[in-house]
Amino acid sequence: MGVPLYCTKIAKRFGREVEHEGHSHGMHVFAAPPSVVVDLCRFLKDDPELRFNFLSDICGVDRYPQTPRFEVVYHLYSIPLKWRLRIKCRVDDPPRVSSVVGVWKTANWHEREAYDMYGIVFDGHPDLRRIYMWEEFEGYPMRKDFPLRGYKDTYNPFGEEKTETSSSSLSDDQDNNSSQPGEKR
Amino acid sequence: MGILENRFPDNVFFSTADSIINWSRKSALWPETFGIACCAIEMIATGCSRYDLDRFGIVFRPSPRQSDVMVIAGTVTKKFAPVVRRLYDQMPEPRWVIAMGTCAITGGVYNTYAVVQGSELVVPVDVHVPGCPPRPEALMHGFLLLQEKIQKSHVLRRHDPESAMAG
Amino acid sequence: MTDVTVLNEVEKDGGGTQEILLNLGPQHPSTHGVLRLVLELKGEYVARTDPHIGYLHRGTEKLAEDFTYTQIIPLTDRLDYLCPPSTNQAFVIAVEKLLGIEAPERAQYIRVMMTELSRISGHLLIVGALPMDVGAMTVMLYTMREREMVMDLLEMICGARMHTSFCRVGGVREDLPEGFAERIREFCDIFPQRISDYERLVARNRVFLQRTRGIAVITPEDAIDLGLSGPNLRASGVDWDIRRDCPYEIYDRLDFNVIVMEGGDCYDRWKCRIDEMRESTRIIEQCMRDMPEGPFLADEPTVSFPVDKELLKCSMETQIHHFELSAYGFKVPAGEIYSCVEAPKGELGFYIISDGSEKPFRMKVRAPSFVNLQALQGASNMDYLADVVAMLGSIDPVLAEVDK
Known part of the structure; x- marks a missing residue:
């Protein structure tokens, strides 16, 4: 199997900005800095020879304590040509990436999920709100430094006690969890 | 009525008021159509063709205002707990709660930041039905246990220790 | 719990309808679980739909980072609980x-056969639930009758009705x-006839057709843009099925049709599922016909549990082997993988990052229901409140999978 067309085309169009990170388990991986992700996605989608028209997934990853700490991973698929590829975008803390909602509408909820779970801010997202947790929830649960069982409250007596360092980033109204998340409009 | 029809003179039956009231209460338990997760599918299965809850007088009602049993069928999350409480508060008394499945009983395997560790922390539970999810037979057993509990409860009779001793 | 808030006061000169915000759910029989929709209504017209999810967010992905690979298998059951296999x-x-x-090979045949069984059981529920949402209760009672047959078969294989954890x-x-x-032969003989029965019950019913035909149409371009997959995408006329286009396991040896519709409306999504059940029955028949004899677990002592149950009772080494695998799990080489299958709801992908230990560093579930649910905001000709209910029934979300 030779080098697929999209590898050469990406190299030709973006040069050294987008790095080819090799091939693992049947998928080519590209690393793109946050500034070119949207351009790269639009190029892959609109190019008549590539047609990556289907965005499978956007996934946030926390590499704590490595730096750069966060990764946003895009999985693309081309329905007519049956290609899959992965784009990685590494960002520092605090994480900010441009939104690809303008390229694929489906990115909307994926990005909201990454924002909710990791606190990755997507610039240009039309409606960046929490999607799973309620609006008053403090912290980003999927981050590696967030305890699995959350912090102790009336609903979860097994949670971790809040320490000084964690309570500085978390406000006190989390304590009694009866802030009635479901009732807020 | 078959063989019983037109066979008896006018009769007066003696019973306690409590047992009449409890008998009528337990024979028409109306649970809410209120499913949360996997257990809801088993609850639907219990209500549908093969298991047919209707024969116990158990008929699902979509509104909490019309129902007297709440089957918590699934994981109660912290986001959903206020809703469960509100639904419970909307039910007219007397009301009962069945916690169906391990998640509803203790949170189960989901001891995470998002899950309430047992619906007891939100509403008072009368019957726990273990299983993940419980089989329809188990849910039916739960309903029968609840009926038994209702039959033994006091409605009009004063609740003092002596009568409790007498049974 | 439906509460209505008056947004704007009625215009004094009368005649005009007022805009209201309607809160549908999270406890509502037609939302198929704990979905909450905030609808902006102008009279009975829906101006805007805003789905609120997360009422069943259990933290599966976070939990998976704390579990060994074998322990995660039961967690995956509880994602799409209609079709765990x-x-x-x-x-x-x-x-x-x-x-x-x-x-x-034999294991692959068994897995595919079980997946197709569960595809039938998942589709049966929704094939009955959509008519129920639009007012025809009867179909549900018939489909649940056959669903019990599938449950019996699954129970026969693994002892559990729903959460099989068999792989x-x-x-x-x-x-x-x-x-x-x-x-299973008995089931395959009976079932196609029963599918025709469901169709005869409602497919030509005028009320059902009026409630679903031409309602909530999604064009092929929109469907791809919205990331739809599975029957929802194929109902819009996009011919894509992972089982055929990038075959995994033994799907390349099986003969089946990919059902593609054209309209992209609620009726087509419903019909697509009906026809898929027929194809699934064919796949099951082929699996049972072609299934070879042989081992059902790979001979990889570092990964797979001891097979011989008798040996487990008397051999110390086998017991230790079993204990170590259950208690500590097995190490998975560092790497990243995105692997997807055609689940009954669509493309179900797992993105796993392994750091070489017994537990995944990160496990992301690409849940088809989560993506499909976005179509609520992208469909056209969804004017009335009642159409929203039909639309929701036809895209078949499983809220546990949406919320993870």
Whole structure:
């Protein structure tokens, strides 16, 4: 199997900005800095020879304590040509990436999920709100430094006690969890 | 009525008021159509063709205002707990709660930041039905246990220790 | 719990309808679980739909980071609880690819057969639930009758009705039980006739057609843009099925049709599922016909559990082997994988990052229901409140999978 067309085309169009990170388990991986992700996605989608028209997934990853700490991973698929590829975008803390909602509408909820779970801010997202947790929830649960069982409250007596360092980033109204998340409009 | 029809003179039956009231209460338990997760599918299965809850007088009602049993069928999350409480508060008394499945009983395997560790922390539970999810037979057993509990409860009779001793 | 808030006061000169915000759910029989919709209504017209999800967010992905690979298998059951075998299959295929092993042929046949069984059970529920949402209760009672037959078959294989957890990394847990072939043949003989029965019940019913035909149309371009997959995408006329286009396991040896509709409305999504059940029945028949004899678990001592149950009772080494695998799990080489299968709801992908330990560093579930639910905001000709209910029923979300 030779080098697929999209590898050469990406190299030709973006040069050294987008790095080819090799091939693992049947998928080519590209690393793109946050500034070119949207351009790269639009190029892959609109190019008549590539047609990556289907965005499978956007996934946030926390590499704590490595730096750069966060990764946003895009999985693309081309329905007519049956290609899959992965784009990685590494960002520092605090994480900010441009939104690809303008390229694929489906990115909307994926990005909201990454924002909710990791606190990755997507610039240009039309409606960046929490999607799973309620609006008053403090912290980003999927981050590696967030305890699995959350912090102790009336609903979860097994949670971790809040320490000084964690309570500085978390406000006190989390304590009694009866802030009635479901009732807020 | 078959063989019983037109066979008896006018009769007066003696019973306690409590047992009449409890008998009528337990024979028409109306649970809410209120499913949360996997257990809801088993609850639907219990209500549908093969298991047919209707024969116990158990008929699902979509509104909490019309129902007297709440089957918590699934994981109660912290986001959903206020809703469960509100639904419970909307039910007219007397009301009962069945916690169906391990998640509803203790949170189960989901001891995470998002899950309430047992619906007891939100509403008072009368019957726990273990299983993940419980089989329809188990849910039916739960309903029968609840009926038994209702039959033994006091409605009009004063609740003092002596009568409790007498049974 | 439906509460209505008056946004704007009625215009004094009268005649005009007022805009209201309607809160549908999270407890509402037609939302198929704990979905909450905030609808902006102008009279009975829906101006805007805003789905609120997360009422069943249990933290599966976070929990997976704390579990060994074998322990995660039961967690995957509880994602798409209507068809657990397909979620199990998706997960173990991903891990197997990371490990570089392959399940024996017989195990692959068993997995595919179970997945197709569960596809039937998942579709049966929605085929009955959509008519119920638009007012025809009867179909549900018929489909649940056949669903119980599927549940019996699954119970025969693994002892549980719903959460099978039957797949293991490297194969399946056990061989098929005795007498299973006859039982499933019986089912395959009866079932196609029953599918026609469901169709006869409602497919030409005028009320059902008016409530679903031409309602909530999604164009092929929109469907791809919204990331729809599975029957919802194929109902819009996009011919894409992972089972055929990038075959995994033994799907390339099977003969089946990919059902593609044209309209992209609620009726087509419903009909697509009806026809898929017929194809699934054919796949099951082929699986049972072609299934070879042989081992059901790969001979990989570092990964797979000891097979011989008798040996487990008397041999110390086997016991230690079993204990170590259950208590500590097995190490998976560092790497990243995105592997997807065609689940009943659509493309179900697992993105696993392994750091070389027994537990995944990160496990992301690409849940088809989560993506499909976005179509609520993208469909056209969804004017009335009642159409929203029909639309929701036809895209078949499973809220546990939406919320993870």
